[in-house]
Amino acid sequence: MFRKESTILVLGSKVRGAQPGHVLRWRLEHALELSRHTTGPIVVSGKGEAYVMDDWLIRHGVDYRRLIVEPEATSTNENIENAHALLPYTQEWLVVTSDFHKLRTLAWARHLGVPIRVSSAVTKPPFRVNNFVRECFALPHSLLRIAWRRLLA
Template identity: 45%
Template structure:
């Protein structure tokens, strides 16, 4: 596989990936094992915890780049793609509830992505989908504002 893989962060529990992030990492693992470049993106220790999880599951540490400043989907994409410039397409791994917003931001940045989604843990699904319903209009407004401003 020649496309780099970007894994978007999510909450940690006790410094380790929580159930949502673990599912993202599990979905990403087959791609990460085959890729020459993997970027883990998230703040407050998320990126470092993802790095550790991937290494524990057989991904070579030298193919993983840690982007630990992003605090939003937009920043995840912006900062990660700035780390590895020049690739025409990427594999981006996130959760099913988060896929539309990720596609919107990728479109805004002119990025070609193959989206891989992890299923949201059942007990978290209502909260996460509700949160996403509220976040989508906010992101769309920000994208439209940026487009109008140029």
């Protein structure tokens, strides 16, 4: 479970103009439900997506004062790094992503030393296969990047 004061971090995904794509909408719906049980800030992160997420959450009843926009991240590790830089004293991050993206998110957070819990939005069947197959390539790529960073450290 998570603490009431947890900070929620919503990771970005594809947008269509000024509207969230399917995967992002499911993440936002999940974040909206979690926001009803938490009191901490909500960080929306992603270049080209953060303002769409911010607008969607406000239109669906989230108090704008809880929202922090991080508009520069272009990858999972940047989502976590940039959000952590904005709120470095956060004791627990509750990261909202998709079920297919959970392992990669956990791997990056562990590497970066950021304490997180992942709460996954469920990917609906028409989108499940493509996203899980894509993740079969993205996860090893991220693990290699993490290993490379450790070698260089």
